[in-house]
Amino acid sequence: MDYNLWHYYHLLDELRLFTAFEQRCLGTEIYASPGLANFNKPLATNPTAHASKMTEPFSAAIPVSTVVQPISPEQPVKQLPRSEKPQTTTPISKNPCRVTATHEVKMPLEERQQRMQEFATQASICKACNLHATRTQVVFGSGPVDAELVVVGEAPGYHEDIEGLPFVGEAGQLLTRMLEAIQIKREQVYICNTVKCRPPENRQPQPEETKACQIWLMRQFLLLSPLVILALGKFASVALTGREQSMSKYRAQQSPLSTYKYQGIPVVFSYHPSYLLRTPTAKKEAWKDLQLVQILLKKE
Secondary structure (H helix, E strand, O other): OOHHHHHHHHHHHHHHHHHHHHHHHHOOHHHHOHHHHOOOOOOOOOOOOOHHHOOOOOOOOOOHHHOOOOOOOOOOOOOOOHHHOOOOOOOEOOEOOOOOOOOOOOOOHHHHHHHHHHHHHHHOOOOOOHHHHOOOOOOOOEOOOOOOEEEEEOOOOHHHHHHOOOOOOHHHHHHHHHHHHOOOOHHHOEEEEOOOOOOHHHOOOOHHHHHHHHHHHHHHHHHOOOOEEEEEOHHHHHHHHOOOOOHHHHHHOOEOOEOEEEOOEEEEEEOOHHHHHHOHHHHHHHHHHHHHHHHHHOOO
């Protein structure tokens, strides 16, 4: 399907088609997320507190009056000609939005956990790039290997470098609230970064550093078989797609009916929590991305 035609259709009919599609899949429950009312609550005063201990909900910085409300399923919805319809995921159960696991790992769970630990041990002595000289330790990843959602970030920061766990600083606290906003506990998610070592002074990773770490991300996905990947930030998006473009372009090409796939796994692109901390107005767009993750994960 021609991209320009799809984009034109997406802009014109987003209000009616997208909300009607959501209601048919989820009813109105997605709009009742507890995060929607408390998006702007302050973070914990202690930035070193582990993100998994956060209890404050997250929601988009959107006045409730501006949230698009679902329309009746009986209301007619504009249909594209058959030749122009985007590809859809094979329906499963009662929810045609939910995706199926096309990237399956044929290995017992216990063995997958053991292999992941072996990869982490091997990565801990990696010297493939210059970051090994300045790191405190490698931040490989955390979470269950059978998680339905995998979050991929960019690179560890100061607190992650100290603790050896991804997303434990202020950005990690915000990530925890983002997940809670769509009824997902952090402990249910596998979280990792594109680059496993902290760049000095939290600078952006260099291309050669990202390339050197690509092997570890690939090895992680040999053992992971999620239903959805949430890519946070431009560097994670580039690492998964192999092409460089702005976050707005990545996000403009995703919808419940059409998403980029990494090894057969749907990818939802969104802004990094660090960016959201610097630019609170972008939370409105991040909320849409979280809703898309919820749609794709919804079982019934």
